[in-house]
Amino acid sequence: DAGVIQSPRHEVTEMGQEVTLRCKPISGHNSLFWYRQTMMRGLELLIYFNNNVPIDDSGMPEDRFSAKMPNASFSTLKIQPSEPRDSAVYFCASSPPGHGGFFGEGSRLTVL
């Protein structure tokens, strides 16, 4: 299995632009998580899905952030409009029930 696949690996954009991050989870995993990691705040859970359904989005910072999971093999995290404080590494992880999460390599976002 190829593991969790994220794209893009690096994104540099200007303030106000829309950013879309993509994730392909491991086949057969029913849970998908989006995390954000910064030096100041550590690893924060933004949102997670069980069986493609959003379960808890309480970690989403504000309305500028949205996430979708249209099917079991694809999810997106969108930021519109982006701001410099959104600069971080965004991780996607997937897991089978009760097994912890397997992380993708992350998408490093820089908003100028």
Next chain:
Amino acid sequence: QKEVEQNSGPLSVPEGAIASLNCTYSDRVSQSFFWYRQYSGKSPELIMSIYSNGDKEDGRFTAQLNKASQYVSLLIRDSQPSDSATYLCAPEAAGNKLTFGGGTRVLVKP
């Protein structure tokens, strides 16, 4: 109080020694606990899981869990320079939700 507390370190240990990492959590509902290792610039990697009170050993790693005290620890025996990384504790709440501690940075000196 943070949901998951870890000493940020760095925890400096000589090569061959035992590194002892501690983690406390606030959610009494948590039943599963995970330790992740994260090298600088890389993604977290799952290295240990523990589900019941007591010890669980896997190679040079031993996880210890005490649910009554809301405490979980990780021991790394015969520490190697390749063990130098940040170790993240993650209790699992209902619905597979993982909450991560801030991590303990471990530095193994040759």
